[in-house]
Amino acid sequence: xxxxxxxxxxxxxxxxxxxxxVDLKVAPGEVVSIIGRSGSGKSTLLRCINGLEAxxxxxxxxxxxAVEDDEYKLRLLSRSVGMVFQNFxxxxxxxxxxxxxLAPKLVLGQDSKTSRAHAQELLEKVGLGDKxxxxxxxxxxGQQQRVAIARSLAMSPKVLLCDEITSALDPELVGxxxxxxxxxxxxxxxxxxxxxxxxxxxxVGDTVVFMHxxxxxxxxxxxxxxxxxxxxxxQSFISAVL
Amino acid sequence: MSYQLxxxxxxxxxxxxxxxxxxxxxxxxISTFLGLLLGTIGAAGRNSRYRVARTLWGCYVEIIRNTPxxxxxxxxxxxxxxxxxxxxxxxxxxxxxxxxxxxxxxEIIRAGIDATPKGQxxxxxxxxxxxxxxxxxxxxPPAFQRVYPALVSQCIIVMLGSAVxxxxxxEELTFAANFAQSRTFLSFESYLLTAVLYLxxxxxxxxxxxxxxxxxxxxxxx
Numbered sequence: 001x002x003x004x005x006x007x008x009x010x011x012x013x014x015x016x017x018x019x020x021x022v023d024l025k026v027a028p029g030e031v032v033s034i035i036g037r038s039g040s041g042k043s044t045l046l047r048c049i050n051g052l053e054a055x056x057x058x059x060x061x062x063x064x065x066a067v068e069d070d071e072y073k074l075r076l077l078s079r080s081v082g083m084v085f086q087n088f089x090x091x092x093x094x095x096x097x098x099x100x101x102l103a104p105k106l107v108l109g110q111d112s113k114t115s116r117a118h119a120q121e122l123l124e125k126v127g128l129g130d131k132x133x134x135x136x137x138x139x140x141x142g143q144q145q146r147v148a149i150a151r152s153l154a155m156s157p158k159v160l161l162c163d164e165i166t167s168a169l170d171p172e173l174v175g176x177x178x179x180x181x182x183x184x185x186x187x188x189x190x191x192x193x194x195x196x197x198x199x200x201x202x203x204v205g206d207t208v209v210f211m212h213x214x215x216x217x218x219x220x221x222x223x224x225x226x227x228x229x230x231x232x233x234x235q236s237f238i239s240a241v242l
Numbered sequence: 243m244s245y246q247l248x249x250x251x252x253x254x255x256x257x258x259x260x261x262x263x264x265x266x267x268x269x270x271x272i273s274t275f276l277g278l279l280l281g282t283i284g285a286a287g288r289n290s291r292y293r294v295a296r297t298l299w300g301c302y303v304e305i306i307r308n309t310p311x312x313x314x315x316x317x318x319x320x321x322x323x324x325x326x327x328x329x330x331x332x333x334x335x336x337x338x339x340x341x342x343x344x345x346x347x348x349e350i351i352r353a354g355i356d357a358t359p360k361g362q363x364x365x366x367x368x369x370x371x372x373x374x375x376x377x378x379x380x381x382x383p384p385a386f387q388r389v390y391p392a393l394v395s396q397c398i399i400v401m402l403g404s405a406v407x408x409x410x411x412x413e414e415l416t417f418a419a420n421f422a423q424s425r426t427f428l429s430f431e432s433y434l435l436t437a438v439l440y441l442x443x444x445x446x447x448x449x450x451x452x453x454x455x456x457x458x459x460x461x462x463x464x
Contacts, residue, residue, distance in 0.1 A: 103369035
């Protein structure tokens with residue numbers, strides 16, 4: 001039984017047909033890397049999974065909940081689906097700890113003591129146990145992104161969507177964020193990432209989805225896809241980025 | 243040209259001045275509080291997903307910002323009784339000031355809200371927060387902090403503008419000055435003293451806002 005099931009979705013921005021019948025199934029515990037050139041629709045696909053973008057045709061089901069354009073349903077869905085963004089999107093007026101505590105308090109109704117202890121635990125898990133009281137602008141990009149991951153995990157999601165989460169980081173900070181993802185995979189978290197980190201996709205990811213012109217052009221186990229790409233588009237993409 | 247300053251002539255009117263200062267402070271405190279509250283609600287209204295709400299708040303803001311304060315005041319005090327709404331000078335002056343600050347601060351706070359990166363809304367949404375929770379907990383505090391200096395200036399303008407409510411016999415500071423001046427003919431002294439008092443009030447207000455900022459905004463550099 002797949003945790004995320006995407007069935008023939010179509011998405012238009014006005015006249016622009018960005019997703020042209022995309023199918024994707026993600027099993028629990030699977031790590032899926034979506035790769036492709038910019039404009040291939042990979043981020044849009046990711047944003048359709050948690051309803052940040054509406055789609056016009058097809059169906060997405062996550063954890064037996066249909067993703068529909070309905071505010072209440074999307075709020076319920078957001079408990080199962082976490083998301084980490086390219087630009088971190090931490091709340092600048094809150095400390096790292098407060099960022100992590102906010103949603104459990106407001107959405108799950110946790111009391112301060114419980115959510116504080118949980119937040120501390122999560123920050124320790126991403127290696128930032130000593131940064132509970134630091135404000136985002138006093139943290140490095142890599143640290144901010146790790147706080148953002150901890151913030152998503154605080155809602156105990158079943159699947160974590162990562163939208164180019166290392167693209168805004170200085171090269172030397174990428175490793176610390178990828179290490180957290182590896183750790184999450186080891187714990188059995190389901191991850192769907194849009195990424196430019198090909199080494200990570202190949203070595204850590206289970207499945208690679210290559211998107212091209214709004215379609216899933218090629219997909220398969222990551223080692224196979226990278227070792228022997230079937231289509232000329234993927235061949236040229238891989239030779240361009242690796 | 244020689245003029246002998248005669249401040250001692252104003253001594254008998256010090257109680258009036260003191261009462262005037264107090265009235266001005268009271269007017270300012272209440273109208274600042276209620277005006278900023280109205281402005282915050284207004285900024286939310288201008289950001290509403292309902293078109294009617296956006297349009298109505300827009301009309302309110304434009305009407306107030308494009309008419310003179312004294313006309314607004316006279317309309318409330320002298321005009322509304324024609325509709326059967328009879329207000330005391332205090333009530334009318336207070337309403338005029340609140341409504342005026344409400345409109346200007348709506349626009350100021352809205353500017354702060356508009357500067358919020360889209361990602362802040364999205365992050366809130368993906369965490370399962372409601373629109374209202376995102377607005378109050380995530381969007382509003384930094385927006386408020388961004389435009390705080392402009393809001394402070396606007397509140398001071400409203401405090402200074404309260405001089406106008408002396409025109410409906412509200413016995414605030416300018417009313418006291420007019421009163422003393424008309425009795426003593428010491429115009430120079432009366433208005434010099436009054437100007438200095440307003441200046442002191444404005445500076446005190448600025449200090450208080452700066453003090454409040456330290457407690458309100460825990461991350462000063464955002």
